[in-house]
Amino acid sequence: MSISSALSRLPAPRTENAGDLNNGGWAAWLQGHLDPAWRPSEWRPDCWLFTGSVQEPRSSVSLCRTVACDTVVSPANAFCPFCKEEQKRSPLPAAEFARTFVPVRNRVAFGGVPEQCRFTKGGQRCVRPRHCKGLCVMHYTQWKTHTTRKLAGQWEDTAVPYADTPACPVPACPLPSVQVRGLCRHHARCFREHRRTHPDAALAPWAAQQPPYLAPHQFSLLPLPELLRYEVLYGLQQADPWLRIFNPPHVRRMVRDLNGVTTLISDITDQHMCPRSTSDVLRMLGRVRTAVRAAHAEHIGTAPAKDDVLDLRALGQRSRTPVGIRTPKTVDLRTIKQRWLRDLLRTWTIQQRPGADEFGRTLRGVELASRALALRPGTDDPARLRYDDVTAVVEAFRTALKLDGEPAGWNYRMSIASHFFALIDYGRRSGVANKLSAAFVRDPAAHRIPQEEANEDEIGKAIPEPVIRQLDAHLDLLGRGRARGRRTLASEDLQLMYRTLYILLRDTGRRPPEILSLPRDCLEIRHDQTSLVWNNHKARRHRRRLPITAPTAQAIRTWRTRRDQLQPSLPHAGADYLFPALTPLATRPYLHTSYLSETLRHWVDSIPHLHGEGTDTDTQGNPLSFDRSLIYAYAFRHSYAQRHADAGTPLDVLRELMDHKSVSTTQRYYTVSLKRKRDAVTKLAAHVVDNHGRPSPCSDTAYELRSVAVPYGGCTEPSNVKAGGSSCPIRFQCAGCGFYRPDPSYLPAIEQHLNELRADRETAQAMDAAEFVIINLTAQITAFEQVTDRMRRHLASLPAAERQEIEEASTVLRRARAGNAHSLLPLTVISSTGSA
Template structure:
């Protein structure tokens, strides 16, 4: 579709030359809105030529991958055609071939320095480049003619050396004009083809419209007619900030496929405009057309931001994703039923130009609020809104669902609520919503979205230790296959960096961002204790210290030594980080966390077998859900490992760097199912104070489970007082109501050691005999209980014994996380009333 047919639809009055005048104005508008400083090292506006530079990090241009080859190629990190042929014939790997291959060329590549013609006469040598037989094209032709026709004399007698090399008349063509009509070889052949159709064509006029001979890293807009040439240039300048990397070959193919097109403005699809284009070219064309259409709408006064359909790209909205703007590219605001709310969102978007995440959450909040307000009367008039309307909106946020229909998390619901009310505050501050009722305001007391109590120790968040041992056994697969960074690091280096990252995740329990952003000097030794220096970005607490083991520190040192050797090949922006960014295009100076996450997922998928802790009905191990293996899960595993090992609560809180102890305490909370299973197993192994079996029901076990620190208690008054009213002050071994089970063995053994220490102290103090006798009797009684329980456990099958041990661990963990405070073992001092 031509620009004339598009512009003819505008309602403005027209004259006979209105189309031409509008086209001229459109071109002038494009010229006025072009950036004259756009890529000055690469774009030559006088000849419409773009030459990608290897010094520009945002252009997909580099030297040939072969170390000693200086040929410019695009895209980056590939072999030039000559080296590619050699690599196909070689048995070496691509990395080894690139390091050792030395190309021996029989012709000069584009951009190289050609050798001179060898013809010399009267001491003057021909300066033109060699073509064949060590002669330039002219002298070679003279020699060949003389040899073929076998003329008398020598051809050198009539030949003269040339003191200059004529340039090809085509604009910016780098090849010498040594062929017919003063053209280079490339343009001479093309002109011959042109003359077959236009026999009277003038070579000078034809050459002025021809693009130069293009290398892979170049493109020219000369073949395009006006105004298409200006439209493409404007569109490229507009989309350049959206692109992660600029690829000249894609633009060159787009220019080729636009042959026969007069304008990018029209209703036809990209596929109809360029039916033979590849997906990559169509993607580039779509971006350019979007920018050009937005510019034309601005030129004609019908910019999309003035309508109810917002073009996010036209508003310059960007996203953190490498591909640029997220889908969708346009947003239909007509789904918002209240005109005042729709206008407020449109004005805020145009004036504030929010990012993709901020806009998406604000839009979601506005949509939910619009749906809730639509069910209430008089909400189309902002002046008639009431306090109850705000309540209805907040209720909609409380029950919000994700786009897939699943219940939204508390953080997401809080986020959309905050973004919505921030939009309302913006409307009042800016005067956009000056008629909005003063009663439509959020009440901090009644309009809160309460945080739901979540159990961070749900089964599946912490990777079980048996699964981690299986991962350790397959650590040699980490970094092989699909791993981010293959174009930058050699396979061995890639494996080393990801193996180090995995070890740190497993052994330190830090968050993925805290691991990826570790400083270069992250090890500190104090009093023979090695500490990891890290930054808590979430809580904004920096220079934290975490004790680590020697093997973990050695893994860091191994990678650090290799990192020093790779320093010259890594981007300088990451010089201060242990794991620097691998490309110059990275938005952050350290390794992105998504690189780590994607590589871990690919590694988990590549492991042949991963078994969970349970078995099926046939006794075969169940497969482990690999989706539960992700970077953050190792933090849960670290905390769970310490909680199961009995690490004191305050110590684990310091290790995890939690602000609140309640957060740490969740790791000591056992799920009801695990606790119920543990009670079922241990209720059958309860003994009395003499070590004789006293099995009980699950209900009775639960009634005693909070009674005393060294076992269960069935004494009625003590059970009623929740373990705080023991008549004999926890001398459990001499009590007939005492009911221990195997989960109390560690506590009983520790108490036996304490009693022995107290007995030695009493002996040193020359205490009375009955004191020593009491200590000895307690020790003997407790030892009798532990000996009999251990003998019974030893007689059980190994599988059952393992189940009891796991159940005991679960119940010990449950008791450690309990907020119940037991009666102190030492008597409290009393003051008698006067």
């Protein structure tokens, strides 16, 4: 079914004066509201032609990506058709081809200058374009006539060279006339097709209604009916300020697909109106129709009152994403029941011009407060509000839900509450709400939103080290397939860039924006130590330094060398960044986080198998699959911190590495979920030994009671356990104590203590200490060596899978102990009575 027949079956537009579409009132209203100064360098209202300019940054128009080619293309940063064909046949990467290829055309491209007619007489050459046999149309016609009459040698006697080239009679057509009627090749073909159905059609009226031959960066509204032409132009002008980039090909396709449509204010859907259109064209059509429908409602007087609608576009509220304006573009304030609250929000928005995020939180708080107040009598009068009304509002915030119906998080509920009461304070300070009751005030003690305890089983967001090792093994897949930036960089360069980004995320623990915004010269060498120079955007602390390993620094140098070679083909705005933006239309000069996130997601999904920790419950013991959604760019920061915590990095050192202002923030990375800790205790309780290295298993409860007693293992001595490990009768000489109970999780600590004992023995011998001191140190070393040897032999005799589980459980418990606040050796020095 055609569009025309579909429209005929649909109901008429829902207007109060449908006949107004036919008597010209609606068209006249549109003409009166068109902007005559809209894009003056690109739009020609006399012939309804739009020609995108490469000088206009908000138009998706540029020169061909090939440096030596001057053809205008759209969308921007693409190859022209000629260079695209050559690039497909070239073995060079796209970026290298764009930099080195020099086009030599064998045919005339659009907008180019065709070869001149070869006819020359009296030293003057004909300037008209060649048509056939190297001659222009007129000279070829003369030559053919004389040849037919067998007078081929005489035609040159009467012919004269032409000094001008007539233009095609179609308005704004840039192609020269090459046909007897004066038409260009394109319109000559179109006119022949038109004459087949209209044999008596005259040339001049037909040509006046034809669009010119359109290049990729042009579109014309002439093919549309007059009313539809005005509607589309008005809609484009209204939508243009809120488009991030204006794309002429999308409009040209929309005009093509609107064939048979007479008006945009019909009830027919966008998909039925343009069934052949792509999603980009339908999105453009939706924006145009929204503007036109709003204009028609204003024209016939059915639009809502201006006081009840906030136009966010007029307030300049744009989202921080590359998509453009944040939706919705207008907000209907009639959802707020109380007039005083509605007026307060409108006045605050107009005067303060808040950002999109701040306005969204405030609006959400006002909506929740309005619903809560609507259930209470007298809340329409601000002077009658009471203390209990504030309590009802805060209770609405406490039980707030997200838009999907799920409970909102504590941070979000606190945020909307803070924004709402900040609005109330603004109303009192500015005098906008001077009638507001003094009793309507928040009580900091009573009107609190208690913070809920976090589920400790969900605290850890670090990617386990075994999973990271699997990612490293499939690093060759990163940047292949669906990787952002393929239009700008060759596949090899794209892989190198994303591989470097992954290494930096994994090895430095910086936030994704901090990695993406690294300066070009981000390496600093002092005293043979290479440091990464980066900026902490979150805390506004710049020029921070982080020590990095040699392989990490080498990865940066490798990419920087290749990046310097690619600089001529990259946008100039990102010249100072290690990872520059790949398109001149980007909102910031360095690579956007969406490029990294999407590429990482496609990479992780392309890996055949990713095994997590533990095995299934089947008898075969197959490894469990890892949840791939837990792998994202920010998770590598948690992994970096967790890796250092597992290695025993002191808390204050890790705080400096993470650049945290408060040590409590760093402390969270040492926290281990209760479930994982319980599992670890269950595994290690069966592998506890005594001070001679003999097996001495215990229950989970007994393990927990003594696991905090001493730094080199568990202690079952009652008085010491009761004192929390600070009252050892033999002064912490654990290796000689019968109550000493170590397990495999203490092996690193015992090894470190052994090294310290050996060093102490060497020092004592050098000091010529008493023999009993040397004997005591040697006995402790021997006892600890016996314990560690037996534990290692026992672990080596276990199956590989069980040994791996014990190692992972040991890591978990070491992490838990590292997060404890108590010192390793809780010795108390007591000064003698009366001493200074």
